[in-house]
Amino acid sequence: MDKRQVKGSGWRTVYETLRNEILTLTLQPGQLLDENTLAERFGMSRSPVREALIRLAGEELVVTLSNRSTIVAPIEVRTFPKYVEALDIAQRMTTRLAAALRTAADLKQIASRQQSFEAAVQANDYLEMSEANKQFHLAIAKAGKNPYFTSFYERLLNQGQRMLHLHFEYIERTQDSYLLTDEHNQMFEAIRAKDVDLADQLAHAHTRQFQDNFINFMRENYTSDVSLSPLTTSGNKHARRD
Template identity: 30%
Template sequence: MASTAKQDCLNDLRMRIMTLDMAPGSDLDEATLVSQYGISRTPLREVLQRLAGAGLIETQDNRGAKVASMDLEVLRTFFQTAPMVYANIARLAAENRTGAQLDDLKEVQQRFVRADASNAAMLNHRFHEIIGEMARNPYLMASLTRMLVDHARLSQTFYRPASPAESMLVVKAREQHDAMISALEAREGALMIDLTLQHWDLSKDRMERFVRPDPLPLDVISLKENRNAV
């Protein structure tokens, strides 16, 4: 039972962090978590160590743990690194994928197409995780796993479109997934790279809403325009 409780705690905290139910940078209070999940401090600390190893939380000596931050430096590094890793993963996946992995990818894609906003980001996460597994490269997979954490958090805005134009971007993302599956089936490495970079470009601009979610309100704009008024 204790093992099950610990695994449930791990799975739930992972989901809460990646869906932004727990905000980046927020503190994790051990006493509160022990009470919420009904486990003792020792298994909880094991859970926190695993989450830290996956890049989901940060631990500091004598300061406890907190949800991994997404400050300017983190975001800048993410946007610089992601397309390089994704492109190399894509090429290797086309070369090394197995039929069983393709079947798994197609099954996830079917669920992704039917998903609502609350589930789409996590199914997209799993879609790209499977492509990473196809690549069979432990070095790139380690980087991909870490980046997919932040990609899932950033893409929460992408899968909650606020206009018809944004809804069409989600439709386009689904179509690109289908095209990737076809490229993987045909082992077309160059095409897979191209599709992956197109897919990255599609979501990249919308991810900015995580940092700048809304325009300034009119009263703030008015204050800025008249800041030198006497």
């Protein structure tokens, strides 16, 4: 990186660069982020580096340890069942509300976000895909007119972006499934038709597809000791790692 381009531009350059590298797994989970090393890399003092790390910590992308060192937040396989359980509930609820309460302006915004996602798919850009996917689902959540659900859902989507990146990579490489474009379009049509029950079903299937592909990726690349029972429509059975 050309230090002349970033020197003096403040914490935002550090934040955006590190965030992208964390989301794309260029910076691996658990990797140490040393303030002095980063300050030298970006040609800045430690203050903007520290500010960037604080903001990344707010998104739960980095973790400060008891000895005050900072690392890239681990991807916790053991807690994935609880994560996907919460994601399933939030995704179904926000999509149901959108189907019930959406306006014409909401539909226009959701469609625009879907177009951005499709463009990222065409470009085969996983980082843009994960960001566009998040914005598509947030547009749906905002159409549901409940800011508390939207805030909770956004936090879950932020936490899941690295896992989604792996999900995209797995689908693209194995061709065992399809990318999310068709599922997004089906959800959009259910919301446009104000079909609340169908929107719920599609949102649930969307979560289940993400769960299955992520677990298959983890089994293939990291561990064979992953056992998940499938999500059910009623939500009474949840994923579990033995």
